[in-house]
Amino acid sequence: MQEPRPGREAAMISGAMRGRGEGDALAKHLVKPENDEVAVxxxxGLGSPDLKGQIRELVAxxxxGRTAEPIYHCHCNPEDAIADNAGARRRWWELFEREFGLGQQPYCGAEHFKHDRRHEHRVYGLVRPDGRVIDLRHDxxxxxxxxRIVEFEHGAPAVPSKHARLIxxxxxxxxxTxxxxxxxxxxxxDAERPVAALSPQERLIQERTGVRLDDLRTATLAAWRASDDGASFLAALRARGLDLREGRSGAVVVDGTGTAHLATRLVGAAARREDGTRIPAAAVKERLAGLTLQxxxxxNGRQAGPDHRGAGGAAQAPGGAHQCPGSGRDARGEVALGGAGGAHADGGRSDGSAHERALDRLAxxxxAARLRARLRLMPRDRNEALADRIDAIRHRQPIAMPGGPLDIWGIPYQSNARWTA
Known part of the structure; x- marks a missing residue:
């Protein structure tokens, strides 16, 4: 949860993240015991009795819909400058649903009581009944x-914003007006644009791991300034309980929980916050050029270079893999590629077993997922023809098709009677 920064007269704070909703981590996050009170x-539009089942329903x-990220987790948090906490939240959600067209979408969530005030989390499904996906551009x-509207209506002070003129x-x-x-x-x-200490994703990673990003930045910058090449930088990181590995988007610093953070971002942000200097990503990449990293x-014990096991303070299995929360994820919280063949490579086996397992997973x-995959693999002209048919059905226009009408997935209805609007 985003906390107000010192000196900022925050009144209405919100945060959001779009995701796949796979697994039950989000449900656990919403009912975590660190809050003084949690009320679901x-x-x-959902029938499951608990949050875990409700989020699974949203995904199902x-x-x-044509999206890989079908759910939208959002929270709103009225600060002390707003006396009517419940009224501000109610008004914020009303405007929020109107802004994004979410008034008819299913949702679930939880209300938290923490630091003597209440805030609310909601998880919305983004796919409409007709298959269209809610537009979240510039959210x-x-x-x-x-x-800003809620702050105005509740007599709170205006808050400087990066988008003040656009708003x-x-x-x-x-x-x-x-x-x-x-x-x-x-x-x-005309105020100076504020810069957030953490992005919403960084804040969630910090809450999940318990590792303060500011401390990690400080340690990484100290290691950077105590070194003059890639090898000495790696040694300085290890001396501070960290490690350096190859991630999905470049070198990553691995903290004691096994969570990866992009090295260029850590070094640059730490220098900027400490003394305002700028260490460009190119400088970090140049220093690390030629350094071979796991x-x-x-x-599976596969390596992209010499064995670097035992660094970073994270628990490791005999094969060198981190066995702890956050392991195998890059600075964006995504699974990093493993070796030349990626995280799902077959480890050099040539007996075809990996391909058979992949086919089993597809089957x-x-x-609906198999059908979407088939549509993607169809020739372009046939795919476009199917899209035209689907659009016609969505807009309830009568069409004639050989063999009878199709549903929105291009599958014939059981009845061969002609469909009309």
């Missing part, structure tokens, strides 16, 4: 606009 809110309901700026122009275009004039009078349009997330996928 009444869901909409999204199988007809950060759009949520900031909603927060003011949008408010005028939408007829909320009262809020736009309030923003201009507050002086926030691939992060390698669970075990839900029917």
């Amino acid at each position: 809110i009444v869901p909409r 309901m999204s199988l007809g 950060f700026a759009r949520r900031e606009k909603i927060s 003011e122009a949008t408010l005028r275009r939408e007829g909320r 009262d809020v736009a004039d309030w923003l201009v009078a507050s002086g926030t349009l 691939t992060h997330g390698d669970g 075990a996928r839900p029917g």
